Amino acid sequence: MTQSTCFHCGNNCDKTVINFAHKTFCCNGCKTVYEFFSSHDLSDYYDLQSAPGAIPKEIEGKYDYLDNPDIAEKLIEFSDQNTQIITLYIPHIHCSSCIWILENLHKLKPGISSSQVNFPKKTVRITLNSEKTTLKEVVILMNSIGYEPYISLDDYTSTPKNNNHQLLYKLGIAGFAFGNVMFLSFPEYFEVSEYWLEKYKHLFRWLMFAFSLPVVFYAAQEYFISAYKGLRSKLLNIDIPIALGILVLFIRSSVEIIFDLGTGFFDSLTGLVFFLLVGKFFQQKTYSFLSFERDYKSYFPIAVTRVSKKNDKEESIQVYHIKKGDRLLIRNEELIPVDGILIEGDAQIDYSFVTGESDLVAKQSGDKLFAGGKQLNGAILIEALKSVEQSYLTQLWSNDVFSKNKTSSFTNLTDTISKYFTIIILCIAFIATSYWLIADSSKAMNVFTAVLIIACPCALALARPFALGNMLRIFGKNRFYLKNADVIEQLSKVNTLIFDKTGTITSNKKNKIEYHGKPLSKKEEALLKSTLRASNHPLSRSLYQILEDHDILTLDEYQEYLGKGIEARSAQDSIKIGSQNFIKNSNGTNALNTTVHVNANDQYKGHYVFYNQYRKGVKELFETLSKNYRLSILSGDNEGEKRHLEQLLPKNTNLLFNQKPDDKLEYIKSLQNHDANVVMIGDGLNDAGALAQSDVGIAVSENVNVFSPACDAILDASVFQNINHYLTISKRTMGIIKSSFILSFFYNSIGLYFAVTGQLSPVIAAILMPLSSISVVIYVTVLTNILSKKVSIKTNERSY
Missing domain, CATH: 3.30.70.100 (Alpha-Beta Plaits)
Structure with missing residues (x-):
């Protein structure tokens, strides 16, 4: 009786064979799934891999x-x-x-x-x-369709853990088999020739064969599966040489046992798989440790304004300090950090960070608001329903959806090198084997296997993630928070730096502000302060801080125009705040400094003049950066600060003023079209488009919740003067990775010499391979730690 294989799941059909559309299925469930896919034009599913499905389970009433x-x-x-x-x-x-x-x-x-x-x-x-x-x-x-979800209501606050300890099981089986095969091989190792050995020799050999079966077909199956998938995808991955070596050893040893040609290489085979799995186990443990160390929950720099229930006093707190019942002020353009209930204000929420849909959702007092939404219509007051789930915000920031608009394609260093590595190793293995088949055929298989094992590019694959992972953690401890490890490699390639002015190279907290014009009445000043309270713009925040305390007015209308100003209404009173062009009936002041004009009830009142205070170390920072990078300042303000900036900054710094958000984005595009690798450093407000367009977008954060998934990194404002240090460290980190590749190639070359000349057995190669991988991990980790201390990174106390 011939066995039939199910077209959908690949299982043997046994006695139940269902024929449909010239294909066989093991059950009606698999047949139904095939019909389902075919009717929905999804039959390409079977082109990606033969029999990829799973048998659907009976689910009536289960859910x-x-x-x-x-x-x-x-x-x-x-x-x-x-x-x-x-x-x-x-x-x-x-x-x-x-x-x-x-x-x-x-x-x-x-x-x-x-x-x-x-x-x-x-x-x-x-x-x-x-x-x-x-x-x-x-x-x-x-x-x-064969993809039953695992649902646990007891512990669903985090991703369910995979309780399948397959690696430990495989390691145990491989170790047990290796020990027993070595024990059974001892008589032949010592060339014992007594009668009892001659009598039981074949039994010992078949026992070794039996011990090798679970090692090859279970413990080593991941290497074969990975190699097979790579070949199907027309990719030569790093598991192909390993799988080939294991297969060659097993076939050669089995042939020797079956035809009584010798004892085979089952000791080398089982030892090879055992030591490979030992190396993988330690690599997995080390990588898990680094992954935990760089968990964003431990240092993510987001703050929010908490309002006291007793006296309405406002204070800035870290999101980790939010408790259930806290009242939080969410300003215009701010992200909602926790699930909460809307208490006060006109909520127009943009949930595109969460859903991908840009339509605004209107909410009324008493409605529930979800973390991740962005308020776009003035300030609102919410009451937190629970403490912050920081990992949820991190998930939003790290979501690949927000990197799809990056114009430059990025291929990391490991991918560039590794695609040639396997081809070279396979060529060396086949050439060396061909030579030994002619010179000494007894050594040919040993040489072939040893070459494939000793040249395994595990060290090549590990160097980059361990080095960048460790540096990601070090950057985080020094208040430079990166979206992922690839950002470090991108920073190392940068040749152009673009800075926003207001809120980036200037400090929001130290501006000197003077008012010129008609005095504002108490009512007008109260409306002005209430309007500024809702805004997240650096000038709004600075002006809000200097105004006297007033009763907070409820705004019936609020609209903020990026790069222009704000318009609001409370009852019968209206106010406009912003640039001279925005306030059309202004007096046309010729003030050279940054100004904010005020119009109350359609009457021009006056303007506030901001005397910018530049961040500590700006002059020295730009002098240092100008030696290695092209520098530009893009400002939405007028040219009032141009003369001062020309004296403060290096002569080759490009200064552009009156730049709208779209102008900044187009400027970056034009540079990229001329092969510039651009870093945009802004405050994350009006610079969202420019941050997204640049190769690396860095948002400078003071102490408010201006989180934006458009950026690739967040820089604490207190360490702004250390930007050059971070760029230098990024370049030196890539230098460490390249040196580790050279080190790996060096000892691989030495190992290959001994393997090609027949002086290295496969089992010794299997021991050396994980040791070399671990040595690379230690090498890059130690050097990155030394680098972080050698390049001085001065950190001030947090302002939070």
């Missing part, structure tokens, strides 16, 4: 509990109007076809807007329209 609103609310991380977002853990995710089908769920069910897979974490983040579908229907759909 009825998801109809319970209380239970569903615990699982859904965002729910507002018709939009809901949930992240589900899918243990069955294992290949490219899984990613493909899960990111095409919207084709299977129109109610699903989008789905995004995180392959390492085996999760899929789904955005759905609650009017068109429900959470239960989505889960049933995923189960029906």
